[in-house]
Amino acid sequence: MALSVEKWVGFGSAMAGFGLLWSRMPEHVHEETRYIISSLAPMVMSYFNPYEQITISEYGEERFQRNKMFDAVSTYLTSTCLDGARKLKAELRHNSKDDPLPRIIMDEDQEVVDNFDGARMWWRLYPRSAKNLGRTVISYLPGDVDDEPRRYRLVFHKRHRQLVLDTYLPRVVDQWRELIAKNRQRTLFTNYVVDGKSNWSSVPFNPPAKFDMLAMDHAKKTEILNDLRSFREGKENHSKVGKAWKRGYLLHGPPGTGKSTMIGAMANFLDYDVYDLDLTSVKDNSELRKLFLDTTDKSIIVIEDIDAIEVELTTNRKDKKAANEDGNNGKHHVVVELSNNTEKSKVTLSGLLGFVDGLWSACGSERIFVFTTNHVDRLDPALTRRGRMDSHIELSYCRFEAFKMLAKTYLDITEHSQFDEIGRLLEETNTTPAEVAYNLMPFGKRDSEIDRLLDEIDGASADVANNLTRVKKRDADNCLAGLLETLKKAKLEYATPPMD
Numbered sequence: 001m002a003l004s005v006e007k008w009v010g011f012g013s014a015m016a017g018f019g020l021l022w023s024r025m026p027e028h029v030h031e032e033t034r035y036i037i038s039s040l041a042p043m044v045m046s047y048f049n050p051y052e053q054i055t056i057s058e059y060g061e062e063r064f065q066r067n068k069m070f071d072a073v074s075t076y077l078t079s080t081c082l083d084g085a086r087k088l089k090a091e092l093r094h095n096s097k098d099d100p101l102p103r104i105i106m107d108e109d110q111e112v113v114d115n116f117d118g119a120r121m122w123w124r125l126y127p128r129s130a131k132n133l134g135r136t137v138i139s140y141l142p143g144d145v146d147d148e149p150r151r152y153r154l155v156f157h158k159r160h161r162q163l164v165l166d167t168y169l170p171r172v173v174d175q176w177r178e179l180i181a182k183n184r185q186r187t188l189f190t191n192y193v194v195d196g197k198s199n200w201s202s203v204p205f206n207p208p209a210k211f212d213m214l215a216m217d218h219a220k221k222t223e224i225l226n227d228l229r230s231f232r233e234g235k236e237n238h239s240k241v242g243k244a245w246k247r248g249y250l251l252h253g254p255p256g257t258g259k260s261t262m263i264g265a266m267a268n269f270l271d272y273d274v275y276d277l278d279l280t281s282v283k284d285n286s287e288l289r290k291l292f293l294d295t296t297d298k299s300i301i302v303i304e305d306i307d308a309i310e311v312e313l314t315t316n317r318k319d320k321k322a323a324n325e326d327g328n329n330g331k332h333h334v335v336v337e338l339s340n341n342t343e344k345s346k347v348t349l350s351g352l353l354g355f356v357d358g359l360w361s362a363c364g365s366e367r368i369f370v371f372t373t374n375h376v377d378r379l380d381p382a383l384t385r386r387g388r389m390d391s392h393i394e395l396s397y398c399r400f401e402a403f404k405m406l407a408k409t410y411l412d413i414t415e416h417s418q419f420d421e422i423g424r425l426l427e428e429t430n431t432t433p434a435e436v437a438y439n440l441m442p443f444g445k446r447d448s449e450i451d452r453l454l455d456e457i458d459g460a461s462a463d464v465a466n467n468l469t470r471v472k473k474r475d476a477d478n479c480l481a482g483l484l485e486t487l488k489k490a491k492l493e494y495a496t497p498p499m500d
């Protein structure tokens with residue numbers, strides 16, 4: 001049967017070709033005859049060919065954005081109609097620990113049949129193919145510029161047209177949505193370049209950080225959590241005031257104060273995916289837009305260490321000034337150097353601003369932008385002004401309150417005889433939470449001892465419990481002694497002026 005569908009579809013194309021040829025018949029065929037025959041061709045074709053088809057391409061008509069219907073069909077076919085398929089592909093997911101079985105999917109050029117409500121549907125996946133050879137096409141697709149993307153073709157009898165449009169395809173989409181909701185895996189995306197084009201690649205993302213582990217001022221933390229909560233529930237508020245549903249956070253502070261950790265905590269709290277954008281791999285503004293359009297709703301788009309990029313920007317502003325003096329109107333303002341150092345990126349500050357709050361940023365919704373920096377004073381005010389970066393969050397050195405949170409997280413203690421002295425030294429030095437956290441990690445010592453104790457658990461469990469408490473206390477004593485040592489050294493360095 002599959003073969004006969006192929007034949008019918010082929011026959012339809014042949015008839016269409018025939019109609020076209022006929023319409024180009026030489027002059028001596030009467031014009032009226034030509035007209036009648038070419039307009040009859042589709043009717044004849046439809047009379048002989050009882051099948052209709054729908055093509056679902058991997059990318060949308062504009063070739064900017066992925067066609068979600070393609071993903072819906074992939075998921076639907078994988079879960080529903082692989083039984084009759086002979087050519088399959090196997091993939092092992094990244095989180096193969098949780099899901100050790102390979103995922104079996106339909107291979108290209110494979111046809112499968114789905115029976116739905118008494119109707120037969122023939123599906124086939126066509127591979128990417130070359131087309132438009134000989135003319136220049138600007139492509140936003142990965143791969144060759146002249147490629148036609150992969151596509152599914154659905155063939156069905158024409159009497160089932162309404163069933164397909166009203167019931168079958170909506171069901172394919174519903175089933176896809178249900179599966180996505182059930183198997184949702186948070187994802188971390190990062191951009192990479194292949195064949196000179198930027199794309200996102202992804203890995204499953206389960207950041208360990210949670211807000212309650214984050215050592216910082218309690219009131220500030222509560223404020224951030226409330227802000228995120230009201231953003232998540234703010235769909236109506238945003239549309240009421242005509243604002244795109246997005247928010248910008250600027251996280252600033254010295255290295256090791258928890259900026260990246262906070263991004264992980266935000267992703268956990270909101271259950272959003274994270275897009276970690278490496279600007280040094282983006283060729284120009286149009287690639288930046290393309291990357292942006294490929295991001296999904298409910299996501300956090302991160303540009304880390306934006307000051308490192310801004311150093312170039314500052315240089316460029318100087319260049320621009322010098323160029324103005326040279327009379328070339330400062331038109332060249334390249335901001336970042338591509339990581340391969342062979343080519344300059346042409347992403348500009350205005351491109352970046354358009355990405356954050358220009359017209360393009362209004363495409364999609366529920367997106368959070370996070371920029372991090374160690375040097376907030378070096379950033380261009382245009383980038384950081386309120387409205388673009390709605391909230392500026394400073395993460396700073398570890399003081400006593402933050403230390404107590406870390407001691408609770410790492411050592412499970414809320415008090416200790418050393419606390420007072422540690423608190424005093426933390427006020428007198430600028431020690432980062434990362435340094436404190438490092439000192440509070442008992443490392444392998446505790447683990448091996450605990451393993452040994454657990455081996456004994458069958459013998460004398462009450463003793464084991466006591467021993468575990470003892471080990472924990474010993475760890476706390478050791479770790480706090482180590483931290484005191486570090487803080488004392490830091491205080492000495494802090495008090496000693498640097499030598500010339």
Ligand SMILES: Nc1ncnc2c1ncn2[C@@H]1O[C@H](COP(=O)(O)OP(=O)(O)OP(=O)(O)O)[C@@H](O)[C@H]1O
Pocket residue numbers: 213214215216253254255256257258259260261262373374433434435437
């Ligand atoms: N405020 C904090 N609360 C809890 N842990 C922290 C905090 N700050 C840092 N840490 C610990 O220190 C490590 C390094 O922190 P993180 O990478 O978040 O710092 P950062 O501010 O992003 O630094 P950089 O500016 O160098 O990127 C983290 O893995 C975490 O264990």
Ligand SMILES: [Mg+2]
Pocket residue numbers: 259260261304372
């Ligand atoms: Mg960081």
